[in-house]
Every structure is written in C-alpha cells, then in structure tokens.
Amino acid sequence: MFAKYIPKPGRREYITFLLLFIEIIVFGLLAPHFLSERNIVRVIQNSAEIAIVSIGMTIVMLLGGIDLSVGSIMGVIAIVAGNMIQRGINTFFVLIVSVLIGILLGLINGLLVAKFNIPDMIVTLATMNIWRAVIFMLLGGRWLTGLSSDYAMITKAKIFGIPVLLLVIFLFYAIFYYILMYRPFGRHIYAVGNNIQAANLNGINIQKIKIASYCLTGGIVAISAMLYIARMGSVEMTIGNDMAISCIAAVTIGGIGMKGSGKRGSVVGTLAGVMFIAFLRNGIVILGIPSLLENCFIGSLIILSVIFDKISIEKRRLKQ
Amino acid sequence: MLLIIEVMILSLLSPYFLNLNNLIEITQFGAILILLAMGESIVMLSGGEGIDLSVGSMLSLSGVIFGLVIQAKYSMEVAIIITIIAGGILGSINAFFIAIMKMPPLIATLGTQYVFGSLALYLTNGIPISGFPKSFEFLSLESTFGIPNQILFIVIPISIVILILMYKTKFGREVYLLGTNPIAAKYGAINEKKVRFIVYIIPGLLAALGAIISNSWLMTARADAGSGLELQAITVACLGGIAVEGGRGNLGAVIISVLIITMMNSGLQIANVNSIWQLAVLGFVLLIAVSFNHIISNILSKPQKI
Numbered sequence: 001m002f003a004k005y006i007p008k009p010g011r012r013e014y015i016t017f018l019l020l021f022i023e024i025i026v027f028g029l030l031a032p033h034f035l036s037e038r039n040i041v042r043v044i045q046n047s048a049e050i051a052i053v054s055i056g057m058t059i060v061m062l063l064g065g066i067d068l069s070v071g072s073i074m075g076v077i078a079i080v081a082g083n084m085i086q087r088g089i090n091t092f093f094v095l096i097v098s099v100l101i102g103i104l105l106g107l108i109n110g111l112l113v114a115k116f117n118i119p120d121m122i123v124t125l126a127t128m129n130i131w132r133a134v135i136f137m138l139l140g141g142r143w144l145t146g147l148s149s150d151y152a153m154i155t156k157a158k159i160f161g162i163p164v165l166l167l168v169i170f171l172f173y174a175i176f177y178y179i180l181m182y183r184p185f186g187r188h189i190y191a192v193g194n195n196i197q198a199a200n201l202n203g204i205n206i207q208k209i210k211i212a213s214y215c216l217t218g219g220i221v222a223i224s225a226m227l228y229i230a231r232m233g234s235v236e237m238t239i240g241n242d243m244a245i246s247c248i249a250a251v252t253i254g255g256i257g258m259k260g261s262g263k264r265g266s267v268v269g270t271l272a273g274v275m276f277i278a279f280l281r282n283g284i285v286i287l288g289i290p291s292l293l294e295n296c297f298i299g300s301l302i303i304l305s306v307i308f309d310k311i312s313i314e315k316r317r318l319k320q
Numbered sequence: 321m322l323l324i325i326e327v328m329i330l331s332l333l334s335p336y337f338l339n340l341n342n343l344i345e346i347t348q349f350g351a352i353l354i355l356l357a358m359g360e361s362i363v364m365l366s367g368g369e370g371i372d373l374s375v376g377s378m379l380s381l382s383g384v385i386f387g388l389v390i391q392a393k394y395s396m397e398v399a400i401i402i403t404i405i406a407g408g409i410l411g412s413i414n415a416f417f418i419a420i421m422k423m424p425p426l427i428a429t430l431g432t433q434y435v436f437g438s439l440a441l442y443l444t445n446g447i448p449i450s451g452f453p454k455s456f457e458f459l460s461l462e463s464t465f466g467i468p469n470q471i472l473f474i475v476i477p478i479s480i481v482i483l484i485l486m487y488k489t490k491f492g493r494e495v496y497l498l499g500t501n502p503i504a505a506k507y508g509a510i511n512e513k514k515v516r517f518i519v520y521i522i523p524g525l526l527a528a529l530g531a532i533i534s535n536s537w538l539m540t541a542r543a544d545a546g547s548g549l550e551l552q553a554i555t556v557a558c559l560g561g562i563a564v565e566g567g568r569g570n571l572g573a574v575i576i577s578v579l580i581i582t583m584m585n586s587g588l589q590i591a592n593v594n595s596i597w598q599l600a601v602l603g604f605v606l607l608i609a610v611s612f613n614h615i616i617s618n619i620l621s622k623p624q625k626i
Contacts, residue, residue: 307417
C-alpha cells in the first residue's frame with residue numbers, strides 16, 4: 001500500500017543514508033558509548049529543532065533560494081512564546097500565536113523576495129540581522145528562564161520505548177515528504193526550482209509559490225521554537241545562532257543545494273543529512289577531538305557533498 | 321545608481337560632514353571595510369551569482385597567521401609577506417572551488433567561511449595573540465601629514481591599483497563582460513576559468529591586508545576579528561550600486577558608500593547605540609539600497625524593452 005511512496009533505488013538520498021550508517025559504525029567501533037541508547041536518544045533530542053527547521057530550508061532551497069534568517073526568526077518567536085508561557089496562557093493558544101508570527105515573519109521575507117525581486121540571500125541576510133537586534137531588544141541581555149510548561153514532557157516521554165520527539169520528527173517529515181512529492185504545491189516548488197521559465201509558461205504563479213514557501217518555512221520555524229522551549233526551559237541571547245548554517249549543511253549533504261543543476265532531492269535526504277551532522281557533532285565530542293574544529297568538519301562536508309553531486313551529475317550527462 | 325551617489329553627496333553636504341578634518345579622522349575606521357568591500361564588489365561584478373561570504377573569516381585566519389608568525393620571532397616584514405601569501409592561498413581555495421569545480425559561490429564560500437573561521441579559532445585556542453612590537457603601532461595608530469597611516473600607505477595605493485586594474489586594463493573589462501553576459505564573454509574568447517580564478521583571489525589578498533591593519537589597530541590577533549564583516553562588505557557593495565546579478569556598478573561609488581556607512585556607524589557609536597543595532601540598521605540600509613537599485617534599473621531599462 002505504501003510501496004509507491006518509498007523513494008526509488010538509485011536516488012541520491014540512499015547515498016546519504018549509506019554515509020550515515022558508515023559513520024555510525026565507525027564511531028560505534030571507535031567509542032563504545034556512542035551506540036548506547038542514552039547517547040542516541042540525546043543526539044535525537046539535541047537535533048530536534050534543526051531537523052524541523054531543515055524541512056523549511058529544504059523547501060526554500062528546492063526553490064533555488066536560501067533562508068539565512070531562520071535562526072533569528074526562531075529566537076524572536078521563542079521569546080514571544082516564552083513570555084506567554086510565563087503568564088500561564090494556554091499552550092495550544094501559544095502554539096497558534098507562534099505559528100502565526102512565524103508565518104508573518106516568513107511573509108516579510110517572501111514579499112521582499114518575490115514582489116521586490118531582491119535576491120533571497122540579501123533579503124534574509126538583512127532580516128537575520130534585524131531580527132537578531134529585535135531579540136537583543138526583547139531580552140536586553142537577560143535570559144528568559146523557568147519556562148516549565150505542560151508540554152515539556154514531549155521531549156522525555158516514550159511510547160513503546162520510542163521517544164515521542166522522534167515520532168514527532170518522523171511525522172513532520174512524512175507529511176512534508178507527501179506534500180512535496182505528491183501534492184500540486186510540492187510539485188510546483190520543484191518546477192519553479194528546476195526551470196523557472198518553463199514553470200511560468202505552464203501557468204504556475206511563481207510569486208505565489210515563493211511567498212507561500214517562505215511563509216511555510218516561518219510556520220515550521222515557529223514549531224521548532226516551541227520544541228526549543230520544551231527542551232531547554234529557557235531562552236538566551238544566542239538562540240539559533242548556528243541554525244541557518246546547520247540546516248544548509250544538512251540540506252546540502254542530503255543532496256539538494258546545487259543552483260542551476262536541477263533539484264532532485266527530497267526531505268528524506270535532508271533527514272539523513274540532519275542525522276549525519278548530529279552524530280558527527282556527537283562523535284567529535286565523544287572521541288575528544290577539539291570542538292573548535294567542529295565547524296571546520298561541517299564546512300568541509302558541505303563542500304565535499306556539493307563536489308560529489310557535481311561529479312555524479314556530470315557522469316550522468318556523459319552517459320546520455 | 322546615479323541617484324544613490326546624489327543622496328550620498330547630499331549627506332556629505334550637511335554641515336557636520338563638511339568638516340574635512342573630521343572626514344579624514346573618520347576614514348581610518350573604514351580602512352578595513354574599504355579593502356573588503358572592493359574585493360566583494362569585484363566578485364559580485366563578475367556575475368554568476370558571485371558572492372564571497374568568507375571575507376570575514378579570511379581576515380580572521382590571515383590575521384591569526386600573522387600573529388603566529390610574529391610569535392615565532394620572525395621579523396615584521398616576513399610576517400607581512402607570509403600573511404599576504406596566506407590570504408592569496410585562502411582566496412585561491414575559494415577560486416579553485418568556484419572557477420575550476422564550478423560550485424555555486426554561495427555554497428562554496430559558506431563552507432569555506434566555516435572552515436577558515438574554525439581554523440582561526442583552533443590555531444589560537446580562542447585566546448587572542450598579543451605582544452606585537454611597539455613599532456607595529458605605526459601602521460594604524462599614527463598619522464603622517466594629518467592623514468592616518470593605514471589610509472595613506474595601504475588604502476589609497478591599493479585603491480588606485482584596484483581601480484586601474486578594473487578600469488584601465490583588459491582584465492577589468494573582461495570581469496565586467498563576464499558579469500553582463502557570460503555567453504558573449506565565451507564567444508569573445510575570454511578564458512572564463514582564468515578570469516574567475518583571479519577574481520576570487522583578490523578578496524583573499526585584500527582580506528590579508530585588512531588583517532594586518534586590524535592587528536595593528538587592536539595590537540592583538542583575534543580569531544573573531546572578521547566576524548560580521550562579510551555582511552558589512554556586501555551591504556556596502558550593494559549601497560554603492562553594484563548589481564547583485566553582476567556586470568553593473570562602479571568601484572568609486574563603493575568607496576564613497578564605505579565612507580557613508582563608516583560615518584553612520586561612528587554616529588551611532590557617539591549616540592551610544594549598541595553595536596547589535598548597528599547590524600540591524602545595516603540590514604535595513606541593505607534592503608532599502610537593493611530595492612532602490614532595482615527600481616532604478618527597472619525605470620532605466622523600460623524604454624529599451626519597447
């Protein structure tokens with residue numbers, strides 16, 4: 001019944017999964033603690049927000065764009081939501097307000113990109129810094145602490161021994177895999193990303209797709225902000241500082257990200273990419289490699305995976 | 321773009337800015353930014369979605385290399401030469417990925433930004449390197465004929481060299497042509513690989529020079545010396561009318577816009593505004609400048625379309 005929804009063999013996603021398994025085996029052999037249940041659960045917990053935000057980044061990058069402002073948007077939402085939780089407002093209401101703020105902030109990015117035709121990188125670079133300053137203004141150098149809410153148990157609870165958080169992540173990926181691969185909206189995103197002129201001639205409203213994608217990304221970021229509050233119970237100034245680069249790295253390693261060479265990846269690859277980076281960060285710490293070099297590994301990985309894609313695309317072209 | 325220059329001149333005409341001494345004083349704060357912005361502008365002019373996000377971390381890393389060489393008891397001249405060579409190597413790493421491997425500049429320089437930045441941190445262990453000889457202050461903290469030394473001895477000569485390179489040589493015309501129409505450039509027998517390679521080395525060299533100024537300014541080599549500078553460099557380039565699509569824009573306007581940004585920053589600093597707000601203001605200015613450029617170019621290009 002679900003067989004048709006499974007990615008076909010030979011797709012780029014499997015390579016990332018293969019890399020993930022190799023990585024897990026290598027780290028598992030080198031460090032015995034690495035494969036303990038506690039460590040794996042912790043890795044998943046720590047990467048939950050990145051996993052969720054990466055879905056949004058995947059959508060934007062499939063369009064041929066980029067969103068550097070996700071970290072700052074997440075921070076702004078987390079602060080607003082945190083304040084509301086402190087006042088004892090109903091969690092469900094807080095969630096809805098957060099998602100609405102996320103969509104609004106995404107809308108600003110989307111309008112600037114689609115209506116004013118400013119390059120996406122410039123827009124999100126600018127909004128990143130503007131929202132970062134807003135975070136500073138809202139927090140004023142203090143921390144927002146003591147945010148214990150009734151849904152905080154989501155990060156620790158288990159159903160049949162599987163962490164609920166993992167199920168939430170899988171649920172989101174399943175939904176967006178379905179939307180991107182089998183719904184008109186998702187297919188339009190691929191069409192715009194692959195050949196914007198052809199998409200235009202086929203009657204796809206490019207502006208609408210672009211704005212909707214940025215709004216969607218904002219909404220997704222809002223959900224990850226809620227997860228962040230649940231996990232940390234506090235909000236500090238540096239919230240989301242590394243979010244954009246981690247997501248871009250995950251998406252690129254997952255097989256999307258080459259501008260102008262066809263967007264063929266899917267969120268499945270992104271999930272593998274997220275897990276790959278999460279286990280890499282964890283493994284580096286466990287093996288005692290200086291953590292200052294962490295970003296060096298991730299930067300190199302981004303470059304290596306793009307080169308890999310480049311070579312494999314050229315090979316395919318030669319075959320044809 | 322002409323209008324932007326006009327706006328700049330208008331703001332220059334306001335009484336506070338007319339004071340020449342004040343203007344010269346302020347330029348020293350913009351010395352590093354001018355160098356980085358020129359590198360960034362050339363990259364953006366060359367088109368192909370050209371951008372260099374790694375200028376800041378190239379500055380940090382070459383600054384750290386400078387510090388390490390000094391720490392190893394080599395003379396100042398050796399350190400300066402090694403730093404500039406290091407900058408060139410860092411730039412050519414970018415150039416290799418972008419010109420030879422044909423990676424998208426955004427992804428390639430995002431990757432190298434993280435690699436260079438974390439290498440700088442690793443090499444210093446996060447601790448700033450200090451203990452430069454007193455004579456090193458000469459470069460940034462003293463002035464000759466009332467002009468700050470770093471402006472007189474580095475920024476002005478380098479600016480002239482870059483302007484000559486871009487506007488009086490074949491290479492400069494090739495960069496512009498590559499930016500306006502890469503296909504025409506190909507048929508015009510321009511070696512795209514070679515031109516692009518050189519284009520991406522230039523920001524590395526300029527970042528190394530910037531690192532030397534920054535080290536002399538702070539008298540320490542910090543691993544975070546360049547963080548955030550890439551945003552400033554891109555903003556300044558856009559503000560100076562460099563089109564993000566490449567091919568259009570003038571380096572002279574970029575230099576003027578550096579002065580504008582520097583004045584704005586020092587104004588904000590005098591008004592005791594937190595530095596994080598400076599970044600936000602920069603963000604706003606960037607958005608306004610780019611949409612302005614866009615509107616202007618739309619108006620200019622409309623009659624041709626009919």
